[in-house]
Amino acid sequence: MSAWMDPILGQWNYYLVIALMMIGFYAVIARGNMVKKIVGLNIFQTSVFMLYISMGKVANGTAPILTGEPSTVYSNPLPHVLILTAIVVGVSTTAVGYALIIRIQESFGSIEDDDIIAMLDDEEAPAS
């Protein structure tokens, strides 16, 4: 393997995370459909989960289950535990987001950002 490839191949997990992060973030910003926004948000959060989980890997390390063998190298389990919490947070956020989308559909009849902004502008105009 040539020397210039090392930083790329040695850190492939980070490139994957960054790519995923940008895909998710792009969907959050660019999509007008609220369900797609939540999906984007999920991809964005998942990329962070992967960042944490891949950082816990120790070269040649095994699963962190005590074997009694002093020479065993373990991977770091702490990031996994943290991400367990973050996954719970992510699921709750998604649930609250979808619950809001259902209510928005019920009262506005649309879940497109543009439609709702147009409706809100109409409501604002006579009131002020």
Add this chain to the structure above:
Amino acid sequence: MMQHLPILQVLLPLLAAPFAALLRGRELAWGLTFLTTGAAFLISIALFLEQRALGTTLVYELGNWAAPIGIVYVIDAASALVLPVISGIGFIATLAARQLVAAEIDRRDHGLFYAAWLLTIAGMLGQVTTGDAFNIFVFLEISSLSAYALVAMGSGRDRRALPAAFNYLILGTVGATFYVIGIGLLYMLTGTLNLADLAERLPQVEETRAAFTAMAFIALGLFLKMALFPLHFWLVPAYAHAPSAVTALMASTATKVSVYVLIRLIFGVFGIEFPGLVDGVGLLVLTLGIAGAFVGTLAAIVETDLKKLFAQSSIAQLGYMAIGIGAMSATGLAAAFLHLFNHALMKGALFLAIGMIAAQAGRATMGTLQGAGKQIPITMTAILFGGLALIGVPLTAGFISKVYLIRALLEQDFWLLAGLTFVSSALALAYVWKIIEAAWLRPRPEGAPELSETPSQYMPAWIMVIATLGFGIYATPLVDAAFAAAHVFIPATVGAP
């Protein structure tokens, strides 16, 4: 018992929340919330007094696991100052919520409303007490998720609350995720999440690009959470369409907690010596702060809906806190803490008083206010005093924080910034005058809804007005506490005049 106060501070509202959700009768749920927030307020005051008396940092080890292995709760001069702000505002807002919530929220939802209300308070208290970077994220999400639900509960009267809550959720989650990315990078560099431990180990890696990137992610995430201009677009609709009680609670506490976390991370972990902090983050925060102060004030001047008006003014006030942080000195930080404290009081008073009007008239606009000075003089006087404090008129608490803010800027020879701060504060006079003119100088139009007031309606707002005036006239203890808080992050010897 006394030694367990730091954990009880967070645990009490957290555990009371599910019980509130189960209670069917609305009086019962309110009563439980009232008692819990009252107890939390007493605990905060006890912790504040204990910390001030001892002058040291109280550390509570969860499950007796010592740091850095276990999670610790840390009560130092800074967290001891911010805790009473949150629990105190929470308590007084609960007092007012009894009528506001009865008027604005469907009867069946009261139990759930108070459950979310307690959870958001517990989350904010947790963010302030904890000494663990990841724990901050968890509490941040506890308080944010329940805040999204609380904002959305305004949909019974105003369906615009729903898209407002949705946008708040998207931007809030993006902000929190940015924070987690930053913490992840820090963990990779140092192998620890304990804030004190992080601060110790960071200097060894502070020249790396990863450490700087971590700081950028954390700062950006918290800028979003504290609604620093130009990342403030979620705030105005969320505050304007939320139930009145929620607006009062969130406007005085939610963004303030993020300001506190920003200070804790930037100064407590990275430290003033961190390369690129003073020139990079400091300059950025200063610029955005002063821009926010002008944009918020100007937007407030042209606004006619009172909740939106004061939400815009919140953007400006958060700008002043950012200026205090950006000054990168002990005086600047003390000014930021002072303004955090004082602004919570004035905005709480304003939004509670406006909420009482909105609960009766449906909406609180300039039109609703016309001639209201004669019908509800006591409530309108509370709004007047709150407005004067926002401008920074002497004898109000707002004056004290502005004085220290301008002093901090002059210490560093930022003459232009000091001038701009003064001008933008004076501009606030325009929107306060607009309210005075509508309420006292105009007759009540024919057919306008009758407004009334009873002591139970204006008392909560007036408690905060009296506190604003009290801390404006006798400011010494508060100023001392704010400087003690600032010296946690920047020792007295560094940057002293």
